Structures are given as C-alpha cells and as structure tokens.
Amino acid sequence: MSRAEAVARAGELAPGTGRRPGAGRQPAGRRPRTAAGFLALFRSELHLTFRRMRTKVLLAILAVLPILIGVVIKLNTDSPHEGGGGPSFIAQTTQNGLFLVFTALAVALPVFLPMTVGVVAGDAVAGEAAAGTLRYLLVAPAGRTRLLAAKFTAGLVFCLAATAAVAVTALAAGAALFPLGQVTLISGDTIGLGDALLRALLVAVVVAASLAGLVAIGLFVSTLTGSGIAAMAATVGLVITVQILDAFPQLDAVSPFLFSHYWLSFADLLRAPMYWDGVLKDLGLQAAYVAVFGSAAWSRFTSRDISA
Amino acid sequence: MTEAPVTGDVTESAGGPGAAPRPAPVPVPSASPASLRPSDAAATLLSSDAAATGSGYGSDDVIRTRGLTKRFRGGQLAVDGLDLAVPRGSVFGFLGPNGSGKTTTIRMLMGLIAPTSGTATVLGESMPQSVATVLPRVGALIEGPALYGFLSGRDNLERFDAADPTADPRTRRPRVEAALERVGLSAAAGKKARAYSLGMKQRLGLASALLRPRELLVLDEPTNGLDPQGMREIRTLVREVAAEGTTVFLSSHLLDEIEQVCTHAAVMSRGRLVVQGTVAELAARAQGRLVVRTPDVARAAEVLAAHRVTALVPGEGRVDGEPGVLDEEALPRLCAALVAAGVRVHGFGLERGTLEDAFVALTGEGFDVAG
Numbered sequence: 001m002s003r004a005e006a007v008a009r010a011g012e013l014a015p016g017t018g019r020r021p022g023a024g025r026q027p028a029g030r031r032p033r034t035a036a037g038f039l040a041l042f043r044s045e046l047h048l049t050f051r052r053m054r055t056k057v058l059l060a061i062l063a064v065l066p067i068l069i070g071v072v073i074k075l076n077t078d079s080p081h082e083g084g085g086g087p088s089f090i091a092q093t094t095q096n097g098l099f100l101v102f103t104a105l106a107v108a109l110p111v112f113l114p115m116t117v118g119v120v121a122g123d124a125v126a127g128e129a130a131a132g133t134l135r136y137l138l139v140a141p142a143g144r145t146r147l148l149a150a151k152f153t154a155g156l157v158f159c160l161a162a163t164a165a166v167a168v169t170a171l172a173a174g175a176a177l178f179p180l181g182q183v184t185l186i187s188g189d190t191i192g193l194g195d196a197l198l199r200a201l202l203v204a205v206v207v208a209a210s211l212a213g214l215v216a217i218g219l220f221v222s223t224l225t226g227s228g229i230a231a232m233a234a235t236v237g238l239v240i241t242v243q244i245l246d247a248f249p250q251l252d253a254v255s256p257f258l259f260s261h262y263w264l265s266f267a268d269l270l271r272a273p274m275y276w277d278g279v280l281k282d283l284g285l286q287a288a289y290v291a292v293f294g295s296a297a298w299s300r301f302t303s304r305d306i307s308a
Numbered sequence: 309m310t311e312a313p314v315t316g317d318v319t320e321s322a323g324g325p326g327a328a329p330r331p332a333p334v335p336v337p338s339a340s341p342a343s344l345r346p347s348d349a350a351a352t353l354l355s356s357d358a359a360a361t362g363s364g365y366g367s368d369d370v371i372r373t374r375g376l377t378k379r380f381r382g383g384q385l386a387v388d389g390l391d392l393a394v395p396r397g398s399v400f401g402f403l404g405p406n407g408s409g410k411t412t413t414i415r416m417l418m419g420l421i422a423p424t425s426g427t428a429t430v431l432g433e434s435m436p437q438s439v440a441t442v443l444p445r446v447g448a449l450i451e452g453p454a455l456y457g458f459l460s461g462r463d464n465l466e467r468f469d470a471a472d473p474t475a476d477p478r479t480r481r482p483r484v485e486a487a488l489e490r491v492g493l494s495a496a497a498g499k500k501a502r503a504y505s506l507g508m509k510q511r512l513g514l515a516s517a518l519l520r521p522r523e524l525l526v527l528d529e530p531t532n533g534l535d536p537q538g539m540r541e542i543r544t545l546v547r548e549v550a551a552e553g554t555t556v557f558l559s560s561h562l563l564d565e566i567e568q569v570c571t572h573a574a575v576m577s578r579g580r581l582v583v584q585g586t587v588a589e590l591a592a593r594a595q596g597r598l599v600v601r602t603p604d605v606a607r608a609a610e611v612l613a614a615h616r617v618t619a620l621v622p623g624e625g626r627v628d629g630e631p632g633v634l635d636e637e638a639l640p641r642l643c644a645a646l647v648a649a650g651v652r653v654h655g656f657g658l659e660r661g662t663l664e665d666a667f668v669a670l671t672g673e674g675f676d677v678a679g
Binding site: 036037038041047051133138146147306 | 415418440459467470472480516
C-alpha cells in the first residue's frame with residue numbers, strides 16, 4: 001500500500017468532515033462535536049492521572065500509613081490512650097479491627113490526604129503549562145472550560161482513590177491484627193459487622209467529599225502559575241497554614257469558614273442515630289469552596305494568555 | 309524498518325505545492341524598505357490593491373489579520389499592526405529573525421493569547437472567539453514539540469486526539485497508527501516519549517498535527533533541532549501535505565528552507581511585517597550580481613569600475629559587483645571591454661538574487677539576530 005493510499009484511508013476514517021465519497025481530499029466545513037468525543041478528554045484525564053508514577057507513589061504511601069498505625073497500636077495495646085483534639089478510635093481499634101479504618105482516616109485526613117490532593121490538584125494545569133503540553137491540548141482544541149472540568153473531575157476521583165487506599169488497607173490490616181465482629185459505636189450502641197462496613201463506606205465517601213474544596217483551591221492556584229512545583233508547594237503550604245489557623249482559639253470567628261474546620265465531623269456518623277449536623281456543614285462548606293474557587297479558576301484560565 | 313523515512317519522490321513532490329490551485333499572488337509593495345511600515349505607503353498600497361482585485365481577494369484567504377498587535381504586560385511590543393494574508397492552497401513561509409514576533413503571531417492565530425488590538429481571521433472565522441469550530445480543522449506545531457514523557461508515543465497521540473471533541477473515539481486507533489506511519493515512527497510508537505531524540509519528538513509533534521485531515525497546517529520552526537536528513541524528510545512531508553490541498557503556514561528563520569518549500573512568504577522584523585508576496589517575487593527583489601571569473605582580478609575590477617559597476621568585491625579568481633541598470637547591450641559591451649583590456653575572462657554572467665539577499669536588504673540585518 002502506498003503512502004498516499006494510507007493517508008487517503010486515514011482521511012476516510014475521520015468522522016464528520018462533511019465530505020462525500022469521491023470528493024476532493026481537502027475536507028471543509030465545521031466538524032460536529034459528539035458526546036463520546038466530548039467525554040474522551042475526561043477518560044484521558046483519569047488515565048493520565050493514574051498512569052503517573054507520582055500518583056502511584058502517593059497512593060502507596062497512603063496505603064502503608066494504616067498498616068503502620070495498626071502495628072503501633074498492636075505493640076502498645078497495654079497502654080491505650082485518648083488522642084488530643086480529634087476523635088481517637090485507638091481504644092476501640094484494639095477491640096475491633098474495623099475501627100482501624102476510622103483511626104487511619106482520622107490520622108490521614110488532617111495532613112496526609114490533603115497533601116496528596118494538593119500535589120495532584122496543584123500540578124493539574126501548571127504541570128501541563130510547564131511541560132508545554134497545555135498549548136497542544138488547547139489547539140486540539142480541548143476547550144478551556146472542558147479541560148478545567150476534566151481536571152476537576154480527575155481531582156475528585158483521586159480524592160476517592162486516596163481515601164479508598166487508606167480505608168481498604170486499614171480494613172485489611174485491622175482484620176489481620178485485631179478481632180472483628182459486632183461493632184460498638186461511640187454512642188454505646190452495638191451494630192452488626194455488615195452494618196458497620198456500610199458505615200465505613202459512607203465515612204470514606206464523606207471524607208473524600210470533604211477534600212473537594214481543596215481540589216478547587218489547588219486548581220485555582222494551578223492556573224496562576226506556569227510552574228507545577230510552585231503550585232504544589234503553594235497548595236500544600238495553604239493546607240498546613242489553614243490547619244494552624246484553625247487551632248488558634250483567638251480566631252474562632254473565622255474558623256468555621258476554614259475548609260478543614262469540619263473535616264473530623266465524620267465521627268458523628270458512628271453514632272446511633274447518625275448525627276448529620278457537622279457532616280452537612282462540612283459538605284456545604286466544601287460546595288461553597290468549589291463554587292468560589294472553581295469560578296476563580298475558570299475566570300482566570302479562560303482569560304489567560306498561554307505563552308508557555 | 310525502524311526509521312521509515314518520510315520519503316516519497318523528492319523531484320515529484322517538488323511540484324506538489326505548484327499543483328495546488330494558486331490564487332492571485334499578493335503584490336509586493338514597490339516602496340523602499342525604509343518606508344515599509346504598516347501605517348504608511350506600503351500598507352496603503354496593499355489595501356488599495358486588495359480593493360482593486362475585488363471580492364476574489366481576501367475571501368479565499370485561510371489566514372487574514374488586520375492591525376494585529378500584541379503588547380505584553382511588560383510593555384514590550386511583540387507584534388505591531390500586522391496585516392497578513394495567507395492564500396488558500398499556498399505554502400506560506402513566515403520568515404524573520406529569532407524574536408521578531410513570529411511565534412507570538414502564531415499564538416494569537418491559534419487563540420492561545422489574545423491580541424491587544426486588531427483582528428485575526430482563520431478559515432473565515434475570527435479568533436480567538438471561534439477556536440472550537442476552527443481548530444479541529446487546523447493542525448499545529450508550536451514552538452517545538454511538547455510531550456508526556458511517561459507516556460509512549462502512541463499514548464501521547466491518543467491523549468492529544470482525545471482533547472479534540474470533534475474527533476471520533478472509534479476511529480482513534482487507526483488514525484493514530486496512520487499518523488505514526490506517516491512520520492516514520494511506527495516502530496518506536498511503544499517507546500516512552502522521554503526516551504525519544506529531539507528529531508523523534510519533532511516527528512511525533514507533526515504526527516499529532518496530522519491526526520485528522522486538515523485544511524490548514526501551522527508549523528512553527530518544524531525543522532529545529534533536526535539533522536539534515538530529518539530536515540529533508542520534513543520538507544518532503546510538507547510538500548506532500550500541500551499537494552493534498554492543505555494550506556501550510558510555515559515559520560522559519562532559515563531562508564533556504566522557505567526558498568525550497570514555499571510558494572509565498574512574508575518577512576517579519578521587530579514585530580512588523582516588512583513584506584509579503586510570492587517567493588519568486590521576493591527573490592526577484594534582490595538585485596542580481598555580475599560575476600566575472602578571471603585570474604586577473606585587479607585589472608578586471610578596474611575595467612568594471614570604469615563602466616560604473618558598483619559595490620565591487622574582488623575575490624579569489626573572481627570579482628563581482630552590482631551592474632546597475634542594464635539595457636540590452638550593456639553586458640556584451642562590458643564583456644568586450646574586459647577582453648579588450650587583456651583580462652583573461654574564464655566566466656562572465658549574472659547571478660540571480662537569493663531570498664537571503666532580499667531578506668538582508670529588507671530587514672537591514674543578519675537573519676539570526678534577535679530583533
């Protein structure tokens with residue numbers, strides 16, 4: 001087959017060029033967008049996120065964390081102690097391995113989870129700009145709004161994956177190190193293991209959703225700079241700063257507006273009946289952050305000159 | 309075969325661009341370079357010519373800009389009042405020293421940056437407002453290739469193809485394979501892009517521009533970093549694409565590249581358009597030089613000077629100069645005078661001007677100087 005034939009054949013495969021068979025080779029006219037074509041970028045974005053070595057390493061670190069916690073608790077079984085500010089399920093963990101899931105999430109949520117999310121979201125646009133691939137996506141043309149939406153979706157899926165990495169290994173390590181069985185909730189009621197697993201799933205989804213605001217913040221920071229490292233550092237720095245601010249009693253007036261303020265409210269879902277107040281406040285706050293920083297990222301990204 | 313070259317018969321494809329229907333050439337303004345500013349005589353000449361040729365002119369321009377200007381935030385004027393017209397079916401060379409505003413212009417045409425003032429029309433629709441409808445029909449290589457190093461060449465192409473919402477995911481695989489085949493990368497398609505040489509990256513960039521049939525191909529310095537063989541292959545590919553009816557807009561600071569593949573050219577200098585027209589017209593602007601080959605260089609120079617040949621450059625076994633205005637009898641008279649003076653004439657003739665001569669004459673600078 002000659003090269004020309006190969007080219008002609010490839011040309012025929014192209015959809016929506018509006019050409020009649022036998023017409024000239026030069027395509028003309030607008031090409032319709034299709035739903036499958038529109039969604040392809042979202043799939044591609046997920047593929048890209050999880051193919052990266054960095055993502056795999058971050059998830060691996062998150063997966064190791066509950067195992068470490070489990071082993072430490074196992075070794076210190078004789079001296080269970082109450083944790084500081086946040087909810088501590090360490091005492092319960094020794095009674096029931098399932099509680100390692102909640103312990104691990106409570107430990108990972110303030111620092112480790114947001115750090116990984118900050119890395120992924122902060123690098124999302126800035127990393128592409130630094131590598132130069134952003135200009136090729138935009139002349140494809142990906143569409144700036146569509147690209148941002150795909151990046152945000154991939155960020156949310158990463159939050160789910162990161163939370164799942166913690167929860168699933170915690171469950172496995174808990175089952176291996178401690179007894180399983182009937183679960184005594186923090187309100188004192190007892191529920192079956194199946195019910196408890198459902199609650200663990202619910203908690204994991206709530207934890208993942210509480211990171212949504214941070215994804216939007218990370219994306220916004222990412223549209224401000226052409227350096228992936230700078231964007232990651234800024235986002236992670238912001239996470240740490242906000243946590244510190246939240247700890248100052250003098251700043252009580254602003255702390256309900258900090259995106260991390262209600263993060264540990266997921267413990268309320270381990271009561272019977274479940275106490276949704278804090279969780280709903282958390283989810284509402286996340287929605288507000290997504291709206292504000294999502295709009296800011298969109299307005300910045302759609303008007304910005306791409307000269308990298 | 310690893311590096312299946314982007315071959316095709318060179319002599320045959322050399323006729324490629326010529327085979328495409330060629331619209332009326334943009335007239336080269338006859339004003340002197342010093343006055344070639346968009347705001348004055350030259351630009352007026354261009355637009356009055358446009359009016360004279362009527363509706364045919366402009367309606368079939370693939371790219372058209374009016375007073376396109378970009379001032380960066382630092383206050384630096386990168387592109388200044390650009391009036392560009394790229395006829396459909398042409399291979400258009402966009403020429404200028406590094407830093408003369410070529411890439412900034414291309415970024416504005418592709419909707420990556422917004423112009424400070426002026427308008428740009430690509431495929432009949434204004435940019436950057438119409439990126440979504442225009443760009444699926446445009447393939448582009450801008451400022452060198454950019455790839456995901458951790459993905460294979462094939463996966464890179466799939467990623468860029470997925471970014472186009474008008475591309476059909478069902479035909480993605482075969483189109484990617486055809487594009488890889490076309491640039492000679494089929495054998496290396498499974499390799500991670502970070503292991504690619506610059507030449508291979510450049511080819512992959514070209515492949516992504518050729519993922520679908522395009523009406524316009526914008527290539528910014530496509531042969532940068534390539535070895536001579538690679539450059540030749542890219543040029544052959546450009547001619548092939550042009551022969552299929554795709555308009556090619558090719559920026560370069562390499563004059564011989566433009567001269568070899570382009571039908572039309574525009575010259576940029578310090579953010580301004582100095583001139584545009586067909587390559588033949590531009591080259592014709594460079595005055596031919598009279599070259600005399602002789603062992604008697606000094607004597608020949610004397611005779612030539614006596615016959616008002618200026619800018620004489622004596623060399624090793626040759627002397628050349630500008631003959632000025634030539635009438636029918638001028639050259640035979642000169643030759644006879646040389647022989648009469650006892651100069652042993654081994655060769656005598658006019659050498660045609662090159663685009664490089666025209667370029668240097670127009671910009672008044674070397675072609676590698678940053679403007």
